[in-house]
Amino acid sequence: MRGAVVTSISPGLSQKRVRDHNARLLLSLLLRHGDLPGSDLARLSGLSAPTVSDILRGLEADGFLKRGDPVRGRVGKPSLPMRIDPEGALSWGFKIGRRSAELILLDLAGAIRAERRLPYAEPHPDEVLAFLAAATAEICAGLSPRQVARIGGIGVAAPFELWSGDEVRHRSRTFRHWSGVDLRDRIAGFSDLPVSIINDATAACRAEHIYGRGREFSDYACFFVGTYIGGGIVLNNSVYEGRRGNAGALGSLRTVGPHGEGLQLVDAASIHLLEDRLSEAGLDPEALWRQPQDWSALARHVDPWLGRVAQELAGACLSTCAVVDFEAVLIDGAFPSSIRSDLVDRVRRYLVHQDSRGLILPRIEAGTIGAKARAIGAAAGPISSQYLLDTNVGMAIA
Known part of the structure; x- marks a missing residue:
């Protein structure tokens, strides 16, 4: 980026470091909010209009941004929104x-x-x-x-x-x-x-944060139901990986099995359990992964599995919110969108019946990226x- 070189955010006192931070900020705002004119970017970023204008020119010259169509208002000259250039x-x-x-x-x-x-x-x-x-x-x-x-x-x-x-x-x-x-x-x-x-x-959490529903929230948890369930967390508008890269290991949350035995969430709310159900019924579990995914013919086996996963996720949502006051929990997975919608609805219903004393219930929302999120x-x-x-x-x- 000429004039707005993006390298490391690590701040010094030099103008280059400040400019680098501000260029990243403007690109992040455009990805989060979509096309915006310089005046809106100045308001959202807290930067002065001349500073924003200067950085935008540099980002445009380096191929990271391009100009949108002029938007005519009631008063004054038309505003010119800037947008992300996909080729950037x-x-x-x-x-x-x-x-x-x-x-x-x-x-x-x-x-x-x-x-x-x-x-x-x-x-x-x-x-x-x-x-x-x-x-x-x-x-x-x-x-x-x-x-x-x-x-x-x-x-x-x-x-x-x-x-x-x-x-x-x-x-x-x-x-x-x-x-x-x-x-x-x-x-x-x-x-x-x-x-x-x-x-x-x-990675699935990062995809949702940058390109999906995560853009609506600042602090939230993500559950991704794959062969093995996992998750991630977002704090202060950024995915938090932790000191050793293992923050948000939500699949390791503790739960209890049908006989009172201690389990991890990964043992109670993963797709491999549905595969086992199908195998025990003499069906081919690979049917779950054939594209395009359609589980409707397997409803007899999917429904009880979905019920258990929803109950487990309702409890897991409260466990995560006992540590951080998340405003939302997003749920996605390697399954058809209809299964995702059903699961989210069930978690919402189960959540209100959980013992939530001392907690503020989060919003339960569906992710949008799907199986390619990782x-x-x-x-x-x-x-x-x-x-x-x-x-x-x-x-x-x-």
């Missing part, structure tokens, strides 16, 4: 899951420009990383030199300790080869782009770290 930045998002790996190329506005998928049963790191290398090269071959130059990094989303969950559950698929794999080092063998690694559920959130990592404001970064004097 591109980023790879790579989701490593227990059934497939998914690669997307995301633009600054949150649109998926390209995607590739590798299904597998028992993946090996060599196979998955070879797919990543080949797929990125193939997609880049169809891009212009300018677009390739705008790719800022590779974000990887994967469950922490990917290899452990299936071994615990004695599944045939094994991830034992992933133990000890240094993904950054392996990816550096075929790409010089910076690599960021994030928990897959936290890949989108992974791709949003390099975009966020290079161009957007993180209000959880410390402001130590350099």
Whole structure:
């Protein structure tokens, strides 16, 4: 960015550091609120109109913003809204899951420009990383030199300790080869782009925060119901990963089983439990993942599972709000949108019957991103770290 270089938010006393912070702030506001004229950006940011105008010119010159159509009001000259230029930045998002790996190329506005998928049963790191290398090269071959130059990094989303969950559950698929794999080092063998690694559920939270319903709230928790449920938290308008990258490990919240035994939420509110129900009924659990997803023919098995998940989530919502006064809890997952709507409605109903003494009940809202949230959130990592404001970064004097 000429005149508005975005590097690190870490503030010093120099004008460059202040300008960097302000450029990130304006880009973040435009992503959050949509097209805005300079006057509105000045009001929302607290910056002076000349400062905003100067930064916007720099961002436009560097290809991060473009001008919208003039808006004519009743008095004075027309206002000129500024908008995000999708071509301003591109980023790879790579989701490593227990059934497939998914690669997307995301633009600054949150649109998926390209995607590739590798299904597998028992993946090996060599196979998955070879797919990543080949797929990125193939997609880049169809891009212009300018677009390739705008790719800022590779974000990887994967469950922490990917290899452990299936071994615990004695599944045939094994991830034992992933133990000890240094993904950054392996990816550096075929790409010089910076690599960021994030928990897959936290990545889903980031996607919702930057490009979904999360833009409506400042402090909230996200639950993402996948094969294993997980989550993430947002504090002060930024996804909070914690000192060791494991904040918002909502799948590890404690709950109680049918016989009074202690369980984690991941053992009581995950899709793998629905898979088990289908297997016990002699049905193929892979039916849950066929695209486009449609679970209507499985309603007899889905309904009791959905009821239990809703009850567990109602209790989990209160547990999270006992620690932080979240204004909302967003719920999404790797399931059809109709299942998401049903689940959210049930959680709302169950929540009012919970013992909430000493707590302020949060709003329970549906997410909007869906099954691709983890890949989108992974791709949003390099975009966020290079161009957007993180209000959880410390402001130590350099």
